[in-house]
Amino acid sequence: MKNKVLLAISKITNYHHLNRSAQLIILLHFFFCFAEGISSIFVSIYIWEIQHNLFDIASFYLYQSITFFLCVPIVGKLLKHQSSTFSIGIGALLLAIFYLLLLQNHSAHYIALMGLLQGSGYIFYWTGFHYLSVSLTKTSERSLFNSYNEISGALSSLISPAIAGGFIVLMPGKIGYIYIFSTSLLLYLTTTILSIFTKIPPSSTKHFALPLILKISLNPNKKWFWGMQMIFIHGFCEGIFLFLPSVIYFLYFHNEWNLGLLTSMLACLALLSNFLVGRFLPNANRNHAIFWGVFIHSLLTLSFAIYPTWITVLLFGLGISLAKPWYNVPQLTIVFDFIHQQPAKKEHYIEYLAAREISLGLGRMVSFVLLIALITQFHKAEESLSWYALILTFGLPYFWITALKFSRNQKKIFL
Template sequence: MPGTLSKSPWSSLRDRTQGSDYADADHKPQQKAKLGRQAALLLAVHALFTCGNALSATFVNIYIWKIKQDYALLGWFAVVHQLSMSLTFWLAGKWVKEGNKMNALRAGVIAAAVFYGLVLAFGTRAADAVPLLGLVQGISSGLFWLSFNVVYFEITDRDNRDRFNGWTGLLGSLSGMLAPWLSGLLIAGSGGNTGYRLIFAISLAIFVAGAVLTFWLHRREPSGRYEWRIGLGTLLRRGSPWRSITWAMVAQGLREGIFGFVIALLVYTSTGSEMKLGNFSLYTSAAALLSFWVAGRLLKPSRRFWGMLTGALMMSLFILPLLWGTGYSTMLIFGLGTAVFMPLFAIPSVSVVFDQIGGNEADVRQREERVILRELALNAGRLIGTVVFIACVSRSANPMLIRILLLIFGSSPVLVWALLRQRLRAASHSVVGKTGKNPG
């Protein structure tokens, strides 16, 4: 009850963070399921950030590929991005925890604008500037996603977290649906490098607008001293839930490291058309938009176990057609199948981690460190996948080798589910225990 909780030191921390779920036995889910104004503003900032990236990020890789057709070069671009993002997470953690996390969020958006400004400035020399471009993009991603995830945790709770994640996925899919299609249309209509420069300039403007919107988000209070070792003790302690969670995030990153740039490149190289790449994003993101909307409404903690397993298995199965070729039709089957089942995997994967952060006093007090631990684990997986890809294509650019790598690393969601299955099942049992019946 509010009257009793307000008397404890823990409840004051809980009131400040708003995202913690610990010791909240008297909460009423039907009252907390709605998202507040700050959550809506954060979703808007996220939408602008993803829209700006969706408009141009895919085509940055294609732009570099057209300058210098080298799979390994794109792999190294991803590696520099992942390394600089990881370092930014670790270093910026002190700023986000002890300083103004809204300034960190704002800086991340501004750095994204700087990245596209540099791409415009380098023009056809961008392939020679891959280390610098990867560095700036990594700094942008690190600052934005660290501060975004911490603020997201603070303004949501266990009961509306799936809904927030559903809206995040839905708006991201909407951006991914329209923005690349518009980019392909502009590039095809303008011809040459003019279209590329136009979409990079539009992305720059979108990020500036996103930075302005962040001023309407409330300043969050600092939350203690930053632990530089990022919870190393919890990973070494036997029985710690963070051991399985960390390995699960590494496994999830294995897929993301390669799929983040290879899929779009395969679509482009099989068609030679930016317009068809834009259409591919339009169709697959439209499917993901509908799927995220449905999954966001239907996925409850009690349904995460089987929902995530279904999503992981189907995402892996839809890679199999690629073994027989990467023509446009085959890529479209893969893309649509992945888009439909991805939300079943992605929403529980995010929610179960943040529920753990909100599950006890110690983790809430170290929420920044826990978010950084999650992101470092994801980046470790991405880095492993990308380095293996570079090592393989440096020896041979055989298309079948690339397809086999996609199958191996693309099946990692099944491993993620296996590592999180006990926590997913525990969430289901927790709901059953509170209600006295199985709501699923």
């Protein structure tokens, strides 16, 4: 009976279509996402509780983005000589160290150091993970693999933020934060240990030719030029779902329990949306999905930017949960398909992924510099965030345009 149930679930979810290595990487990624789900949304709030300064939070994310430029050459060369799971393990270990230091007194006063450390952990983890996404999956299963990665994030956010928020509110002082950050520390260490036992062969070529790929990125006649434009705009707009949600939810709903509960509720919708994308979205309709995902997300974010109330904050959260998967999963798949589609590119997988991280980091840097400028211009945090959301909203349509130019069906517009 048990085997029949598992077989039925496998057929419904298409999980059996993924190869064994891809399934193991998704399991490893789940532990990473679980560690993120418990603590990541509360890092900004922890800094806010100590500093009561939006400028410091924006600076933290700016320093985090700077590490994309500092660490990408190191990570790229590492991936050329070591297994990609080694890079994943280093990333998880750096994030464990980040939370260990965050538990220390006065850690929130060292914004630059903490931002650089967390950013380094992310760049090591995600570059290694994306390399596995390209090298372990075929074109026919890549959308499914990417959707399961997003599902891992949504599953980890179903319960953990609400429980973590409850701990913070119920425990006196900062004891609740100590508990949840310690739990994330242990989960990141678990991810590091799992990566040791996940054996993936290193790259077959040892020469790291990043300058060559960056040169191609600057040529408007090359398809990759539009890919880098799309990735840059994605990084620029990432403030909508990387920075804004936790801060906005906290400012409008006033405590960590409400923040965690709302995050968990919205994760249910994100889980459903990611499942539908992975299960039912055909490759031919990717541009169609990106258009409608961007349109709905822009509309709901615009409602908050123009008229910020607790109702429009909820609509803003719905936009992230329901609409984001419909453009995020396809754009990832389009990029990975491009890198994978020609045998000549195989020796440059890592360079293309490194260039992707640089473009993403540059977009984030511009975005957070803009936010810092708005914070210095306006006195109220809510006003700064509303203007920030408004500007980022107008970046999303250009994201769709660049995705359309970059995708294979450049001459066909899906509406």
